[in-house]
Amino acid sequence: MNAYDIFDQRGFLAQCTDEKELRRLFATEQVLAYIGFDPTATSLHVGSLIPILSLVHLQRAGHRPIAVVGGGTGLVGDPSGKTEMRNLLTMQQLNENAAAIKQQLSRFLDFGPGQALMVNNADWLVPLNYIEFLRDVGRHFSMNKMLAAESVKLRLASESGLSFLEFNYQLLQAYDFMHLCKEVGCRLQMGGNDQWGNIVAGVDLTRRMLGKTIYGLTFPLITTSTGQKMGKT
Numbered sequence: 001m002n003a004y005d006i007f008d009q010r011g012f013l014a015q016c017t018d019e020k021e022l023r024r025l026f027a028t029e030q031v032l033a034y035i036g037f038d039p040t041a042t043s044l045h046v047g048s049l050i051p052i053l054s055l056v057h058l059q060r061a062g063h064r065p066i067a068v069v070g071g072g073t074g075l076v077g078d079p080s081g082k083t084e085m086r087n088l089l090t091m092q093q094l095n096e097n098a099a100a101i102k103q104q105l106s107r108f109l110d111f112g113p114g115q116a117l118m119v120n121n122a123d124w125l126v127p128l129n130y131i132e133f134l135r136d137v138g139r140h141f142s143m144n145k146m147l148a149a150e151s152v153k154l155r156l157a158s159e160s161g162l163s164f165l166e167f168n169y170q171l172l173q174a175y176d177f178m179h180l181c182k183e184v185g186c187r188l189q190m191g192g193n194d195q196w197g198n199i200v201a202g203v204d205l206t207r208r209m210l211g212k213t214i215y216g217l218t219f220p221l222i223t224t225s226t227g228q229k230m231g232k233t
Contacts (some may be wrong), residue, residue: 002026003061007217012054014193017203017216025187025215026063033058033188034066034180036121036173037105039074039097040089044104047192050219054190056108059116066117066186067105069098072125073173078198079151079166094122117184121176128175136174140208142199146170153193170198177202181214193218 003026005013009014016022025031035051037044044052055065074094089097102118109116146152146167155162177199189199199216206214 001061003031003058003063003191006057006061007054010053010057012050012219014217014218014220015076015196016218017200021187021213022215022217026061031058031063031188032066032186033063033190034068034177034186035085035190036068036070036073036176037101038070038078039094039101042097042100047222049222051191052105052108054219055116056122056169059109062118064114065109066119066180066184067102068176068180069101069118069120071095071098071122073121073169074098075122075126076165076169076172078169078173079155079162087163091122099120119180121172121179124179126167126173133171133175136209137171138219140205141171141174151194151197170201173198174202174205177214178206178209181206181212181228182210186214188215188217190217190219192221194221214230 002023004019004023033055035055037048037051042228055067057145058065069092071091074089074097075091077088098120105118111118147156149170152162155166173195177189189202191199196216196218199218203214203216206212
């Protein structure tokens with residue numbers, strides 16, 4: 001069965017950049033697809049259940065999952081769905097949390113040779129030269145489009161506002177997608193529906209910088225009884 005059909009039958013689908021082409025891709029080749037996991041704690045939580053299960057089903061269908069532990073993006077903090085800035089963790093804390101998450105994911109995925117990959121985006125984000133990054137990557141982003149993002153508008157309207165540090169998060173996540181496409185041939189990024197804007201930004205950046213077409217797919221969020229995204233707290 002096509003992996004897209006499996007996601008559809010299980011209610012995993014919220015949005016997709018191109019359903020027809022993604023179905024074709026699943027049917028004709030082994031797809032490398034990634035999901036990022038935020039290492040702000042030593043354990044994943046119930047909000048990560050659908051993303052983890054999607055990687056499991058992807059691997060069972062013969063495709064190759066990539067689990068990206070956000071050791072680099074964790075230094076910035078994802079503002080999506082947040083009403084205030086996260087507490088910043090040290091590199092040592094992030095590394096310890098990342099190691100714990102890797103151990104948890106290993107219970108669900110086969111990371112043997114030729115199977116699932118597990119990488120830490122700190123490996124390519126931390127060494128980036130800031131000026132080069134602004135010139136090569138930042139020039140492809142529209143401030144108008146970034147300011148129109150729901151997560152950004154929410155924070156700008158809040159008392160705490162949005163820090164410049166957090167505002168850079170979308171650029172870094174988009175760079176992750178482009179980097180993985182370039183280095184290992186990753187064609188798909190998946191994530192919660194609150195990540196749609198970040199995923200689409202990566203699709204657009206890769207098209208602009210590499211001239212390649214890649215895809216994005218999001219899942220419905222697991223929410224609390226009040227409708228808020230289920231998080232670590």
